[in-house]
Amino acid sequence: MEKRFSKVQNITLLISVxxxxxxxxxxxxxxxxxxxxxxxxxxxxxxxxLFLLVSLTCTPLRNILxxxxxxxxxxxxxxxxxYYALLHTFTFxxxxxxxxxxxLIPEFRDKPYLLLGLAALVLLIPLxxxxxxxxxxxxxxxxxxxxxLVYLIGLLILAHQYFAIKGDKSSAVLYIIVYGILMMLxxxxxxxxxxxxxxxxxxxxxxxxxx
Amino acid sequence: xxxxxxxxxxxxxELYQSRRKFLKTSLTYSSAAALLxxxxxxxxxxxxxxxxxxxxxxxxxxxxxxxxxxxxxxxYYEFSSSKKQPTELAADFVTQPWTVQxxxxxxxxxxxxxxDLKQQFNMIxxxxxxxxxxxxxxxxxxxxxxxxxxxxxxxxxxxAKYIRFEGTFDPDQMPGQNHSxxxxxxxxxxxxxxxxxxxxxxxxxxxxxxxxxxxxxxIRLVVPWKYGFKSIKAIKKIDLVxxxxxxxxxxxxxxxxxxxANVNPNVPHPRWSQASEQRIGESGRRDTLLFNGxxxxxxxxxxxxxxxxx
Numbered sequence: 045m046e047k048r049f050s051k052v053q054n055i056t057l058l059i060s061v062x063x064x065x066x067x068x069x070x071x072x073x074x075x076x077x078x079x080x081x082x083x084x085x086x087x088x089x090x091x092x093x094l095f096l097l098v099s100l101t102c103t104p105l106r107n108i109l110x111x112x113x114x115x116x117x118x119x120x121x122x123x124x125x126x127y128y129a130l131l132h133t134f135t136f137x138x139x140x141x142x143x144x145x146x147x148l149i150p151e152f153r154d155k156p157y158l159l160l161g162l163a164a165l166v167l168l169i170p171l172x173x174x175x176x177x178x179x180x181x182x183x184x185x186x187x188x189x190x191x192x193l194v195y196l197i198g199l200l201i202l203a204h205q206y207f208a209i210k211g212d213k214s215s216a217v218l219y220i221i222v223y224g225i226l227m228m229l230x231x232x233x234x235x236x237x238x239x240x241x242x243x244x245x246x247x248x249x250x251x252x253x254x255x
Numbered sequence: 256x257x258x259x260x261x262x263x264x265x266x267x268x269e270l271y272q273s274r275r276k277f278l279k280t281s282l283t284y285s286s287a288a289a290l291l292x293x294x295x296x297x298x299x300x301x302x303x304x305x306x307x308x309x310x311x312x313x314x315x316x317x318x319x320x321x322x323x324x325x326x327x328x329x330x331y332y333e334f335s336s337s338k339k340q341p342t343e344l345a346a347d348f349v350t351q352p353w354t355v356q357x358x359x360x361x362x363x364x365x366x367x368x369x370x371d372l373k374q375q376f377n378m379i380x381x382x383x384x385x386x387x388x389x390x391x392x393x394x395x396x397x398x399x400x401x402x403x404x405x406x407x408x409x410x411x412x413x414x415a416k417y418i419r420f421e422g423t424f425d426p427d428q429m430p431g432q433n434h435s436x437x438x439x440x441x442x443x444x445x446x447x448x449x450x451x452x453x454x455x456x457x458x459x460x461x462x463x464x465x466x467x468x469x470x471x472x473x474i475r476l477v478v479p480w481k482y483g484f485k486s487i488k489a490i491k492k493i494d495l496v497x498x499x500x501x502x503x504x505x506x507x508x509x510x511x512x513x514x515x516a517n518v519n520p521n522v523p524h525p526r527w528s529q530a531s532e533q534r535i536g537e538s539g540r541r542d543t544l545l546f547n548g549x550x551x552x553x554x555x556x557x558x559x560x561x562x563x564x565x
Binding site for chain 2: 081155207212
């Protein structure tokens with residue numbers, strides 16, 4: 045049987061590929077000359093972090109609005125975060141350092157922030173592999189436990205980017221604050237206070253989105 | 256043992272200058288051609304003269320970076336922390352008239368117009384590698400004066416041990432200086448023997464033209480064996496001092512940026528590779544050379560632990 049994506053999945057997927065499209069278009073316009081690897085490194089990093097934060101926003105939104113469609117957004121944006129993180133790592137190791145062990149090994153040995161980033165990428169792999177609905181159902185309670193790793197991954201990435209930024213670190217601090225707020229929204233008493241009464245409009249939209 | 260050579264011995268000054276004349280002539284020629292073309296709309300548009308940049312190379316045989324890339328990709332936090340924005344933001348930066356004040360521990364303090372400075376001192380051309388602490392590099396054909404010549408004129412007293420440079424502070428024209436998280440104005444420093452070294456320049460031009468604003472017009476320091484951030488731009492004040500000055504980046508993060516900041520592949524930085532670099536305009540990385548390939552400065556640091564004095 046042919047598997048059909050729901051509307052919300054299609055929309056999120058489309059949004060996920062837009063940054064790649066923008067980058068490729070700008071690249072053909074030579075907008076990243078004379079040092080495209082630098083721009084690709086920074087662009088993929090920022091995009092990965094943004095999708096990770098979007099993914100972390102979905103559970104609170106589902107809880108507050110009572111819309112299950114957010115769980116589909118969570119899955120797709122989580123996969124998008126993984127894709128951009130892979131692109132980021134590929135750019136660094138292959139495009140920038142040309143897989144040269146003489147350059148790469150000392151880098152990873154001397155710079156803890158690179159290890160933080162690499163650890164985050166490795167930990168994202170089991171999450172990406174278990175993102176499908178069928179495997180989720182099969183894993184049951186273990187699935188939740190595996191996917192709680194995302195909180196650690198978030199911390200690793202925030203630390204990685206904090207140390208990667210030169211000079212003024214306020215943008216890194218801003219992301220840390222956003223992450224903190226997203227974590228607070230998960231606290232039971234905050235979650236329950238913010239929860240709105242089931243609304244018919246929300247339900248109608250939700251039905252349309254998951255169709 | 257590496258043979259010690261001054262860059263201007265390897266490529267004689269006359270040759271530089273004849274190249275410079277060629278550059279100037281060819282530019283005049285191309286603008287004349289463009290004018291002619293404008294008069295005859297049917298004639299094909301002449302191809303812009305881009306070949307001039309590939310005619311120059313440093314003493315290691317590496318070609319100079321294109322004028323477009325030198326002017327289009329900069330680190331100039333006074334304008335912006337982006338690499339490209341300074342080019343637009345500095346477009347209207349006023350650099351004339353511009354005086355530089357030279358004082359502190361000197362016998363003959365001076366306040367001199369950059370235009371006079373260019374008349375008063377011997378102008379020279381030098382092709383230097385510029386290695387940024389962020390692990391990218393360029394080869395730049397500078398013109399300017401030897402800092403040593405200026406110091407000879409102001410006569411430092413025996414108490415002077417260091418030289419302190421201060422960049423201009425002008426937040427109205429330099430939007431980056433409105434960011435109070437940085438210790439403006441930009442300050443840099445050299446030890447006196449580094450300042451009087453034959454490689455150290457006060458540059459006023461690139462490719463035989465006046466410096467563009469984003470490259471540090473009207474006058475900047477060039478110390479090719481140190482990371483680019485030492486080569487302070489748009490200098491307003493030069494003081495001879497007794498104590499080691501605290502530079503802009505030292506004030507911001509002293510664990511990351513030292514006073515010496517000599518290019519050294521063996522002393523890692525917590526963020527960027529110091530062992531390899533991306534030469535702008537090339538496709539792959541290359542190894543970074545100790546002292547950026549200027550071995551003749553090694554004598555300045557005899558007996559010093561370079562990983563402590565980084």
